Amino acid sequence: MVYQIYIYDDINITSPTFPIINEYITDNYKIFHYDLYRIKSHKELLEIGIDSYLNQNALHFFEWPNEFKSLLPKPNFEINLDVIDESRILKIITNHEKE
Known part of the structure; x- marks a missing residue:
């Protein structure tokens, strides 16, 4: 999916460190990209309106x-x-049940 967005949609994706949430609308997807690093509490997350974002039919990246x-x-x-010395270890974990 990320490959598809990169290849077929001309968008510049950046980390939402300061705005906390970036929204992208492409030809195929609506995407919300959240950076929760600076959020200090559940209350603060609710105050920025996380519920209204999550209720939208979109792809959500946190x-x-x-x-x-x-x-x-x-x-x-x-x-x-994970960054270990000069190396990086990428783990992809699926939460789907095997059929």
């Missing part, structure tokens, strides 16, 4: 979601990036 998992929907998959 950076730093660990402190707020109880407020967020269960993800379809998680991407974890």
Whole structure:
């Protein structure tokens, strides 16, 4: 999906560190990209209107979601990036049941 967005849609995706939420509208998707690093509490997350964003039919990507998992929907998959010395380990975890 990320490949598809990159190849077929001319958008510049940046980390929403300062605005906290970036919204992208492409030909195929509406995307919300959240950076929760600076959010200090559940109350603050609710005050920025997280519910109104999550209720929209869109793709949702979260950076730093660990402190707020109880407020967020269960993800379809998680991407974890660990930096160890000069290397990076990328883990993709799916939350789907095997059929």
